[in-house]
Amino acid sequence: SAVISQKPSRDICQRGTSLTIQCQVDSQVTMMFWYRQQPGQSLTLIATANQGSEATYESGFVIDKFPISRPNLTFSTLTVSNMSPEDSSIYLCSVTGGQENTEAFFGQGTRLTVV
Amino acid sequence: AQSVTQLDSHVSVSEGTPVLLRCNYSSSYSPSLFWYVQHPNKGLQLLLKYTSAATLVKGINGFEAEFKKSETSFHLTKPSAHMSDAAEYFCVVSVPFGNEKLTFGTGTRLTIIP
Numbered sequence: 001s002a003v004i005s006q007k008p009s010r011d012i013c014q015r016g017t018s019l020t021i022q023c024q025v026d027s028q029v030t031m032m033f034w035y036r037q038q039p040g041q042s043l044t045l046i047a048t049a050n051q052g053s054e055a056t057y058e059s060g061f062v063i064d065k066f067p068i069s070r071p072n073l074t075f076s077t078l079t080v081s082n083m084s085p086e087d088s089s090i091y092l093c094s095v096t097g098g099q100e101n102t103e104a105f106f107g108q109g110t111r112l113t114v115v
Numbered sequence: 116a117q118s119v120t121q122l123d124s125h126v127s128v129s130e131g132t133p134v135l136l137r138c139n140y141s142s143s144y145s146p147s148l149f150w151y152v153q154h155p156n157k158g159l160q161l162l163l164k165y166t167s168a169a170t171l172v173k174g175i176n177g178f179e180a181e182f183k184k185s186e187t188s189f190h191l192t193k194p195s196a197h198m199s200d201a202a203e204y205f206c207v208v209s210v211p212f213g214n215e216k217l218t219f220g221t222g223t224r225l226t227i228i229p
Binding site for chain 1: 149158219221
């Protein structure tokens with residue numbers, strides 16, 4: 001299993017500003033995933049972050065809006081840039097066991113409100 | 116590409132009665148399937164998973180699910196609902212060569228009536 005610490009747990013931000021969310025894992029993992037859960041919705045994958053390479057973004061998400069860093073095998077950050085109220089969501093970090101088809105582990109999430 | 120469809124956005128059952136949450140999947144390859152639960156203001160917790168072993172999978176808190184390839188279904192059941200089961204439930208699929216990406220269903224909110 002993996003234990004994921006995500007910070008901050010929640011924040012209220014002004015529109016036009018940026019917020020960086022940190023994700024720390026207690027073990028080395030190859031891939032880390034960032035999801036968004038809009039109010040009352042399911043989880044949508046934003047991007048996959050591999051250590052030492054550019055993150056891979058899903059359709060509808062771009063690096064300028066959601067830059068991601070992955071400096072080592074236990075840490076990643078997601079920045080939500082130039083925020084608007086539509087960015088108000090829960091953002092979750094996730095890892096898997098590193099092999100195909102194993103369960104995923106999730107951080108507690110960051111509840112972001114943009115005002 | 117893979118996808119999951121959760122057939123009910125909201126299910127209400129009385130305490131002590133059976134629970135059935137329905138999930139159908141679509142996949143070009145043999146999938147792995149998961150059920151996750153999300154309690155209000157809590158993180159996601161794995162209930163159970165199917166990864167090509169036994170088709171009837173038992174999970175935590177008395178939940179189980181049966182993988183039926185002929186019906187492309189992976190419905191979640193529990194014989195007797197408890198008040199603490201009230202939560203949001205997500206059916207999730209991943210496939211080989213999918214780079215470990217998960218595809219989430221839209222979720223089913225389970226309400227337990229006292």
